[in-house]
Amino acid sequence: MDVIVVGAGPVGLALAAELALAGVSVRVLERRDSADPAMRAQSINVPTAEALDRRGLLPALERIQRETLGAPGFRFTGHFAGMSLGPGLVDWADPELAAHTAVEGARMIPQPRLEEVLAGHAERLGVVVRRGVEVTSLEDTGQGVVVGTASGSLRAGWLVGCDGGHSTVRRLAGIPFPGTNPEITGYQAVVDIADPGKLTAGWSWSPRGVYRYGPQPGRVATVEFDGGPADRSAPVTLADVQSSLRRVSGTDVTLTAFRAAPTRWTDNTRQASTYRAGRVFLAGDAAHVHPPFGGQGLNLGVGDAVNLGWKLAAVVSGRSPEALLDTYDAERRPVGAWVLDWTRAQIGILRGDPKSGVLRGVLADLLATRDGTTYAVKQIAGVTQRLPLPGSHPWTGRYVPDVPLSNGTRLADHAHGGGFLLLDRTPGAVFGGRAHGRARVIRDDGTGVAGALIRPDGVVVWATDTPDAHGLDEALSRWAS
Template sequence: MDYDVLVVGAGPVGLMLATELGLAGIRAVVVERRSEPDTAPKAAGINTASAEIFERRGLLPAIEAARGPLPFQGERNRAPFAGHFGGIQVPAAAVDEQDPLLRGRGPGWYLPVEQVEVERVLGRRAAELGVEIRRGVDVTGFDEDDDGVTVHLRGGGDLRAAWLVGCDGGRSLVRRQAGFDFPGTDPTITVRQATGTVHGAELLGQGWQYTTTGLYVYGPRPGWIRTVELDGPPVDREAPVTASEMDASLRRVSGLDVHVTDVADGGTRFTDHARQASTYRRGRVLLCGDAAHVHSPFSGQGLNLGLGDAVNLGWKLAATVRGWAPERLLDTYVSERHPIGADVLDWTRAQVAAMRGDAYSSALRAVVTDFLGTRDGATLYAKRISGLGQRYDLGGGHPLVGALMPKLQLDDGSRLADHARGGQALLADFVGNDELAVLAKAYGTRLKLVRGSAEGSGLSGLLVRPDGFVAWASDAGGTDGLETTLTRWLGAPAGTATTRR
């Protein structure tokens, strides 16, 4: 084998996966057809769950250094809106920040940072970890056998890897060639976005604006424009977005005498088509991010969903390569992430349903606006778009099991997240239980023991998977169920592991 894992696509998802594999010492390579990162406007922020991914890996300071302005301003650390649902602004003041899922994780559930900046941070980290990133390399196809995958490159030459992961976007060649089904709903709208020079911008309202022909939003940064037209998908999604196209679209939707005279760094189009692969794995080929699911980016879900896929897959694939993965561990990537993806697709479809200009959608929009203005409605929205409401069905009776690890400060001044930088699972002992130390030692470098008190947590012990999700928790000081849980997620203790596919 040339590599253990070959990742196709050097967007944020492919690079996030690469850093996770690099942390585990896996021989990985990322191939990308573009010679340089794409600077066209795309995702403009990450949610709380994604920020905590970067925090656990020690990358949050670099991400925060690249942050931009908050949407529609307000103070730098707080925006007046928690976000929007189909253009309906959700008031931040209505969110219950003392909700158990949100407490200590705000204010704000969105860190404004451009996708290209996320890619730069992850690209640097992947290179530091020894992951090879090859740009200007176009994959034309591949052949799979029982032992691995042979990937063919344009211009000749092959690369051989034990596993192939398609992180190559919504038009994924990997998905198509491997024969994954990709069912879903067809596009009905066209959204255009660009940064340009807008004459008459003072006439445009702040925030999302509904009109008889669609929606538009101007800002939060100067010159940033997005229009939504409800008359079907574009004829050509690949053609460059020109100033004249943005000008015509903005005037059609707004009905105002405004003019776009230039577009900087290109623009983008997208639609509301929503599709999801029926599975994310076929043999030695896996899908991650937009290659596995596509949808409109309303409420900023796409980038965050893909990052969640990558951290879920990374440690499981690394464990499989290393040979210590318990049976069917890799299959849990699909069973855990597929329902999350399906839920996000429906979340975006519902927003489009509320956007339409007919009487039914207008009535629905009025009801949803009332609901999102209440404390319960705004709090539910914040839990959804922050990613903190996502959880896996991992069994176990403790309410933390299956949820993201809590934000805990230890008595030595460190945070529990600080101990996750190496990418291992964490076994936290908050009461000095020597049984936990014995169990941790048996797993060697797969499991890191963290000892110290966490005042006010009420916890005596906690097992956190490498992706940050809680697999076991105890309030009572015992170890009931811990050995079974360790075997389920980390396999047999060191020295007795067997290779699993």
């Protein structure tokens, strides 16, 4: 096969689907016998939702959000270090928010449900997932990779490790994983509570730690600054969660049962020294780990997958030189480093000591302003991300906004098959005539931006407000050769 992907979580499935969509033969290996039921991220950001929208999965996501919330009209804002961001304070007319509204009804997506959607998408594209297969050895021959398993060896041209924070692929590839050690233990669970009146809804702080109760019935989360768990891999018991909740809440609350598989987590924060070693790549938690606030790790991993997928497919097919793969690390590493710092900052604010409490009060004042809340919501939503690409147009280097077309469709509706899109709103199709089969030309009579070249991952690499095609040929040659 062309590519082996190790790990069948959301990142591995998203990557495998992107590769298969581009005609690459791919096999997914997963050591677990079934999908992980543990409670993890409860939402996705705008770039993740839009990436799935571009593949025709928006209706499925909207259906899940309706089932999750049971009511329409929800606007996701999130929180920063437990400080909720009120929707009423957000400037929803802010250009960066207003340009990405099509996926508003598809953000509250629990990770297990997202995994179901991606698994179905990958299966429809012919992706084979082999479960119960654990990788035991790895050899990069320079011409391909040989992957050893208990069931025998497999050969492929390339290998991508999407196998989590304790990545076997990263270890076998010898890629260092520097960062900071944990100082907290966190639990998250949905439980039955005998005496829920003893808990306060929302986030509550004490010198012993922090806990959250809600917003879903029975959902609890705790954070204790205890130096991290002695054994993070040990099974999480009801007694573990109850003891932690009692310590941080100062109550004798009683939990009677789990409704969903619980999770234990820490603020262990690390980033791989490189996302590529020869013919081996890392994506998702295999490349970066950090506290799970706001589901940023899930979103960061899906961003890795859609960035790498089309590039690796272009090299495998011979359409692009291998040098294109160097842009994966160059583009995704800065985004990963920002997320690590964003979550580290929240740990500092969450601490129960007096100095952190005062700092939390100052930040709370800032987040109670329209500008402060809007800034935080934009960061959490992911709409401010920009890659350092040449070009002065405001769209260049950003994820393409939602673009309604004059024929009643949206630009995203034309991206279901992958590949490059070239939006052309010039009389006589000045831009489209230069594509020469390297991009699908979308003619439109609407107003606004005159032309834009969009990569398969939704990143705009060229845009203009005039009929001048300056820079288009260079962009096509660099990215869509």
